[in-house]
Amino acid sequence: MRLRTGRIPKSATVVALAGTVGAIGLTGCAAEPDPGTVTVLNSATDTAEHEANQDFFDRCAAPLGLEVEQISVPADQVASKALRMASSDSLTDILELDGSELPQFAGTDGLRPIEEAGVDTSEFSESANTLGSYDGVQYGVARSVNSLALIYNTELLAEAGLEPPATWDELKETAAALTAGDTYGMAFSASPNADGVYQFLPFFWSAGGDEAELDAGEGGAAALQLWKDLVDAGSASRSVVNWNQQDVNDQFISGRAAMMINGPWQVPVLSEQDAVDWAVATIPVPEAGQDAIPPIGGTVMTVPKNEDDREREENAARILQCLNSEENQLAWGERVNNVPTREAAAQTYREQNPRLAPFADLVATARSRTAEVGTRWPVIGDALAGAFQSVLTGQSSPQEALANAQRQAAAGE
Amino acid sequence: MSETTTRTEPAAATAERAPRERKGVGRRRLYQWLFVAPALVYMLAFFGYPLVRNVLMSFQEFTPRTYFTGESPFNGLDNWRGVFDNELFGDALWQTILFTIGSLVGQFTIGLALAVFFSRRFHLSGFVRAVLLLPWLVPMVVSAVVWRRIMDEDHGILNSFLGTIGLSGDGVPWLSSPSVALLSAILVNIWIGIPFNMVILYGGLQEIPRELYEAASLDGAGPWRTFRSVTLPMLRPVVTVVLVLGFMSTIKILDLILALTGGGPADSTQTLGTLTYQLSFLQLDFGQGAVVGNVLILISAAFAVLYLRVNRADSPGK
Numbered sequence: 233m234r235l236r237t238g239r240i241p242k243s244a245t246v247v248a249l250a251g252t253v254g255a256i257g258l259t260g261c262a263a264e265p266d267p268g269t270v271t272v273l274n275s276a277t278d279t280a281e282h283e284a285n286q287d288f289f290d291r292c293a294a295p296l297g298l299e300v301e302q303i304s305v306p307a308d309q310v311a312s313k314a315l316r317m318a319s320s321d322s323l324t325d326i327l328e329l330d331g332s333e334l335p336q337f338a339g340t341d342g343l344r345p346i347e348e349a350g351v352d353t354s355e356f357s358e359s360a361n362t363l364g365s366y367d368g369v370q371y372g373v374a375r376s377v378n379s380l381a382l383i384y385n386t387e388l389l390a391e392a393g394l395e396p397p398a399t400w401d402e403l404k405e406t407a408a409a410l411t412a413g414d415t416y417g418m419a420f421s422a423s424p425n426a427d428g429v430y431q432f433l434p435f436f437w438s439a440g441g442d443e444a445e446l447d448a449g450e451g452g453a454a455a456l457q458l459w460k461d462l463v464d465a466g467s468a469s470r471s472v473v474n475w476n477q478q479d480v481n482d483q484f485i486s487g488r489a490a491m492m493i494n495g496p497w498q499v500p501v502l503s504e505q506d507a508v509d510w511a512v513a514t515i516p517v518p519e520a521g522q523d524a525i526p527p528i529g530g531t532v533m534t535v536p537k538n539e540d541d542r543e544r545e546e547n548a549a550r551i552l553q554c555l556n557s558e559e560n561q562l563a564w565g566e567r568v569n570n571v572p573t574r575e576a577a578a579q580t581y582r583e584q585n586p587r588l589a590p591f592a593d594l595v596a597t598a599r600s601r602t603a604e605v606g607t608r609w610p611v612i613g614d615a616l617a618g619a620f621q622s623v624l625t626g627q628s629s630p631q632e633a634l635a636n637a638q639r640q641a642a643a644g645e
Numbered sequence: 646m647s648e649t650t651t652r653t654e655p656a657a658a659t660a661e662r663a664p665r666e667r668k669g670v671g672r673r674r675l676y677q678w679l680f681v682a683p684a685l686v687y688m689l690a691f692f693g694y695p696l697v698r699n700v701l702m703s704f705q706e707f708t709p710r711t712y713f714t715g716e717s718p719f720n721g722l723d724n725w726r727g728v729f730d731n732e733l734f735g736d737a738l739w740q741t742i743l744f745t746i747g748s749l750v751g752q753f754t755i756g757l758a759l760a761v762f763f764s765r766r767f768h769l770s771g772f773v774r775a776v777l778l779l780p781w782l783v784p785m786v787v788s789a790v791v792w793r794r795i796m797d798e799d800h801g802i803l804n805s806f807l808g809t810i811g812l813s814g815d816g817v818p819w820l821s822s823p824s825v826a827l828l829s830a831i832l833v834n835i836w837i838g839i840p841f842n843m844v845i846l847y848g849g850l851q852e853i854p855r856e857l858y859e860a861a862s863l864d865g866a867g868p869w870r871t872f873r874s875v876t877l878p879m880l881r882p883v884v885t886v887v888l889v890l891g892f893m894s895t896i897k898i899l900d901l902i903l904a905l906t907g908g909g910p911a912d913s914t915q916t917l918g919t920l921t922y923q924l925s926f927l928q929l930d931f932g933q934g935a936v937v938g939n940v941l942i943l944i945s946a947a948f949a950v951l952y953l954r955v956n957r958a959d960s961p962g963k
Contacts, residue, residue, distance in 0.1 A: 311709075311926075311929070312926060315709055315712040315929075316712070318712040318713050319711075319712040319713075319715070336709045336929050337709060339709065339710065340708075340709050340710040340712070340713040340714070341710070341713065341714070342713035414799075414800075423907055423909065424907050424908055424909035424910070424911075424912070425907050469798065469799050470798055470818055470821045470822075471797060471798045471799060471820070471821045472821075473821050473909055473910040473911075474793070474820050474821055474906065474907075474909070474910070488799075488800070610927050610928040610929065611928055614923070614927070614928070617909075618911070618912060621909050621910050621911040621912070622911040622912075624910070624911075625821070625822060625823050625910045625911045627823060627911050640731075640732065640733075643727075643730060643731065
């Protein structure tokens with residue numbers, strides 16, 4: 233840039249310098265938090281969900297003379313956003329995490345044990361409390377939980393004169409019988425991410441698989457073999473290795489799958505369409521009479537430590553206490569089609585939503601993914617995904633795949 | 646770019662006012678630096694700092710705990726050992742190389758062919774060229790999702806098309822077989838990259854003086870000979886730019902693969918990009934994630950140096 237006079241006016245220099253200094257100076261200060269406002273970080277980015285959340289928060293905050301402000305980011309960004317906030321000392325008063333992410337945060341010592349904060353969870357179901365626990369201490373409270381079930385096309389099953397399968401053998405037979413033309417008997421997600429792993433667990437665990445020792449016993453291999461049999465027989469598409477839970481639901485709704493494994497979060501979509509009549513059944517187990525052991529899922533609300541201002545922690549805990557009253561849990565559970573975590577509320581929920589009752593029953597026997605392995609879960613989940621992907625694509629036998637997976641999981645220790 | 650302003654300006658200015666003061670030169674230098682300063686500060690803050698930080702991080706135990714306590718003890722080569730012991734790393738490296746080379750070769754040859762084709766004037770040429778730009782305008786994730794449907798083994802339009810023309814009876818497992826998935830990802834990336842190559846190369850072709858072609862045809866050169874002896878040599882600087890930029894954007898690819906295959910099936914489409922993502926943001930092992938990131942930077946840097954050397958050899962006069 234050449235100025236006509238050949239000289240650079242002083243003011244320009246000053247502006248250039250001021251700009252630089254200003255840009256650096258900006259990062260120095262953070263806003264002082266408002267003592268009357270409780271902040272929440274969650275994943276309620278959907279408008280309806282955000283507003284429903286706000287409703288419940290307001291209902292609880294108003295009597296306490298408080299206000300609640302939500303910061304919502306997409307579910308897969310909550311953890312990294314929370315970490316960034318923690319490093320700048322601006323973490324929210326309530327942090328809502330996915331149950332599987334809790335150990336990573338609890339392990340940092342940055343969360344207040346929930347009892348110490350003043351939230352009473354003694355009347356909650358055992359499985360719900362393990363979802364929020366790490367190393368035997370409970371850090372998070374779950375308002376409601378979900379799990380997986382078998383969702384089936386009632387029309388197709390009735391036409392074929394079949395009942396929803398209860399055992400693995402029945403599952404294979406029913407799926408084969410329902411496979412015709414463009415329709416596969418069965419659909420599930422075997423994608424190499426959290427969706428696929430979540431869907432594999434009910435089979436893995438029900439057969440006796442152990443996430444701490446992937447290649448121990450026969451259970452894990454049997455579960456892999458079941459999935460492979462379904463695909464090899466043509467009862468399930470080879471594309472399951474690419475389908476997430478959303479894709480599986482799409483296949484089901486378009487009539488290309490007679491049965492699917494999925495969760496209650498699909499209920500709003502399923503209810504909105506009338507192309508397919510559906511019902512929910514429990515997940516098939518290896519042998520008749522066994523209990524299905526599906527994974528328990530959902531979010532937990534935690535209270536990050538705030539040593540400088542303990543009152544903020546107390547306010548957060550008071551709001552959590554209120555959100556988890558029997559009445560509020562039940563209302564919330566119905567709103568999101570998840571099962572309340574208070575035993576009494578779950579019972580009422582079950583009676584009021586007979587269609588979703590199998591979910592309520594499954595939650596009772598469900599298991600937390602991280603109870604046994606804690607912060608190592610992400611590595612183990614990846615290893616499991618590698619195992620079912622390599623078996624389904626014919627890269628290795630179930631035993632080899634599990635031995636590989638165990639080696640991979642142990643390398644991260 | 647700021648470099649060139651500082652270098653050419655004093656020469657021109659002093660030529661104009663040669664007899665004027667000497668001490669003015671010092672002050673003028675200062676002013677020039679002040680104008681460069683914001684850019685320099687920006688570069689240091691947003692490129693230099695993260696780069697150094699990333700290198701340091703790969704030698705630190707950097708976990709979620711670090712964000713709360715601020716402690717990230719140095720752990721020597723632990724992260725590096727962890728990554729190199731990870732069986733996935735070798736596969737990811739190899740697949741990254743295949744993906745990058747395959748994508749570049751495909752994008753470039755098709756892009757060049759189209760550029761040459763369109764540099765001849767004909768009816769609707771501008772319109773068709775504009776349509777061909779579409780893949781470039783579509784966000785990467787959208788392309789990937791659309792292609793995921795197109796390449797679906799059972800219901801994808803690609804397989805039904807191949808079936809209709811009798812090329813494939815059973816359906817190609819585009820995304821569900823480990824032996825085909827990487828090729829599919831490359832094909833999609835080629836589709837995405839063609840417009841960029843075409844546009845830049847087309848621009849380069851327009852720069853070549855017409856007289857050269859006239860001279861060539863007077864000398865009796867056929868089309869292939871003309872292409873080899875006139876077009877390609879004249880196009881060389883543009884070609885290097887296209888390849889280097891293409892390389893940089895391909896080697897670190899992440900969104901396309903995440904949306905298309907998620908790294909599967911059976912890790913057959915894992916690249917260094919997806920591995921960094923997995924280590925850092927799914928397993929929250931930021932130290933190991935940084936190691937893979939550094940490997941990527943090293944490869945890119947090696948390529949950038951190569952590019953600079955080639956470029957310098959090209960223009961010895963400057």
